[in-house]
């Protein structure tokens with residue numbers, strides 16, 4: 001095999017979606033050019049209203065990225081130096097980074113190996129007098145048990161910021177993730193379930209005062225222009241991105257349903273292969289990623305073999321947050337999170353993945369595992 005064999009099946013292919021929507025996207029961009037309302041223009045306000053209606057939440061506030069959404073949520077809740085926020089070690093760095101960015105300390109609790117999400121039953125033992133909030137991450141689009149998280153939060157007077165970067169459209173017991181805690185923080189990074197064609201993010205909240213503070217923070221800490229009250233951010237959702245997102249939003253239910261169907265087919269096709277653990281098909285799962293666990297230390301080998309078959313895969317995430325250079329040595333070992341980082345392998349999924357392509361992936365995985373066993 002040559003190390004540079006091209007990946008014929010990328011982990012995510014945005015081209016089918018772009019081909020389908022190109023005329024509408026071009027028209028939407030054209031309207032922004034005609035109006036020249038590039039900052040906080042008409043499409044931002046319309047998108048905020050449309051996404052609030054879709055999520056069933058009172059306020060939707062467009063910001064520059066998912067990371068900024070997390071930071072602004074924490075700032076709006078008054079979380080800063082001396083405070084602790086409980087979260088999962090098995091996530092993208094932006095989760096813990098946002099906590100560190102406001103000067104607070106991320107406190108990790110291990111994941112539940114069945115869901116790969118933070119295990120709510122471990123939260124209470126991690127609470128100290130400095131704990132101010134819980135930041136659950138709906139990893140891969142799989143909703144965290146928000147009933148349990150909210151129960152614990154209410155009992156201990158803690159705030160809840162849901163990291164919904166991977167869970168746009170996911171539901172916990174029928175309710176949209178991101179609308180259950182004090183804030184939901186979403187990312188429109190191009191590869192997310194609802195992706196822009198650049199950076200973008202959003203905050204969702206049902207609290208009028210928190211929404212007002214978040215809107216103030218996103219424009220340099222000012223409610224009234226040139227009357228800055230605090231150090232804020234330059235973190236607005238671009239009008240151009242909002243215009244693109246408005247074209248895409250009406251398709252999200254169909255796209256997420258397709259992702260769930262792809263996941264179901266994968267689970268069916270991989271059933272009974274020894275050494276692979278498939279994800280749970282929970283209700284409301286948005287399958288941002290379809291992630292299996294490859295056991296017995298064979299993950300990297302399987303990934304290389306799939307690459308030789310032209311199949312793109314990703315490891316989300318190879319290093320748990322507590323083991324990153326920035327935090328190394330400050331935390332104990334989180335056993336389940338550590339193991340997940342060694343076993344997780346995400347296969348191609350997305351609204352554009354057709355049945356024939358999926359069958360090719362399944363055939364390759366099956367072939368690779370059959371040859372491993374011999």
Ligand SMILES: *Cc1c(COP(=O)(O)O)cnc(C)c1O
Nearest residue numbers: 065066067092094095165187189
């Ligand atoms: C993508 C992501 C973020 C950050 O979103 P950006 O828009 O890239 O800033 C935060 N948390 C998680 C879990 C993510 O996957």
